[in-house]
Amino acid sequence: MTAAAPDAPTNGLSGLHFLLALAVVAVWGTNFVVIHVGLEHLPPLMFAALRFILATLPWIFILKRPPAPWRDLASYGVLVGFGQFGLMYVAMRSDISPGLASLVIQTQVFLTVGLAAVLAREKVRGFQFAALAFALAGLVLIAMFGGQSATPKGLVLVLLAALSWAASNIVVKRAGQVNMLAYVVWGSLFSAPPLIACSFALEGWPAIAAGFRDADLVTWLAVIWQAVGNTLFGYAAWGWLLGRYPAASVTPMALLVPVFGMGSSALLLGEPLQSWKLIAAALVVAGLAINMLWPLWTARRARARLA
Known part of the structure; x- marks a missing residue:
């Protein structure tokens, strides 16, 4: 959903709704720390599988299947489940810090633009090339x-995860205006099976059994938070806001996700924020800001000229 409802307000978010949007991006950003906690005991692929099992059950018996082809729901489930989160969890086990993962995964914005240009022949505009240049400079520093x-x-693994996220965005775009929470729940039905199969094949039963045996209350709370807090609350609240307000009033809040990600990782996990990391973050966020805010600025200028 990208358009406001007919009776939706056309101004900025109200105070309470701004706090709701802030809560969503805070949950999405700090979730990288939660992932780190879960990975202390559980193998990455099995951890991801548990997340999507809880994102499916019992909600699939409550929410009506959205009007989308089964092939699209299956594609979405595999791309998000195995491609996005499976690969990202594997990377975060020992190869990338939570703060940097929260930053690099945002390259999905530019990969979505690229895939749309190739698959849907959407035109890439000049400001998007400039935005990509900023983001690439940040990735080079990293x-x-x-x-x-x-x-x-x-x-590489997080960039592949971002590519999978971008591909899932293209799949979702075909669905048009649907109940995104229902779409996520029904798509998640196809996420767990490949994750479970790959976990047994690549991680092995001994590692899985050891993970279950060593998991404590905090580990299981991390699993539950992945499904309920990050997936169900996040998508439901974000979709509700997009249904009530113009996208231009809501989507810029997503720029705060890597800010919360890097900040919470530094505060809670002691991840150092060296100067190169701050510069890289500034470059990537600047690229995201250009890509997201430039069309809003040009549209506002056009309205001002017509007034």
Whole structure:
């Protein structure tokens, strides 16, 4: 959903709704710390599988299946489940820090633009090339100075996760205006099976059994938070806001996700914020800001000229 309802307000978010949007991006940003906590005991692929099992059950018996083809729901489930989160969890196990993962995964914005240009022949505009240049400069800094904070393997895996997220965006776009929460729940039905199969094949039963045995209350709370807090609350609240307000009033809030991600990782996990990391973050966020805010600025100027 990208358009406001007919009776939706056309101004900025109200105070309470601004706090709701802030809560969503805070949950999405700090979730990288929660992922880190869960990975202390559970193997990455099984951890991701548990997340999507809880995102499916019992909600699939409550929410009506959205009017989308089964192939699209299956594609979405595999791309988001195995492609996005499976690969990202594997990377975060030991190859990239939570703060940098929250930053690099945002390259999905530019990858979505690229895929739309190739698959849907959407035109890439000049400001989007400029935005991409900023983001690429930030990624180069991470590759040069990442060290153990972001190994080449970790960077590649998170970029592949971002590509999977971008591909899932293209799939969702075909659905048009649907109940996004229902779409996520029904799509998640196809996420767990490949994750479980790959977990048994690549991680092995001994590692899975050890993870279950060593998991404590905090670990299981992390699993529950992945499904209920990050997935169900996040998508439901975000979709509700997009249904009530113009997208231009809501989507810029997403710029705060890597801010919360890096900030919470530094505060709660002691992840150092070296100067190169701050510069890389500034470059990537600047690219995101240009890509997201430039069309809003030009549209406002056009309205001002017509007034």
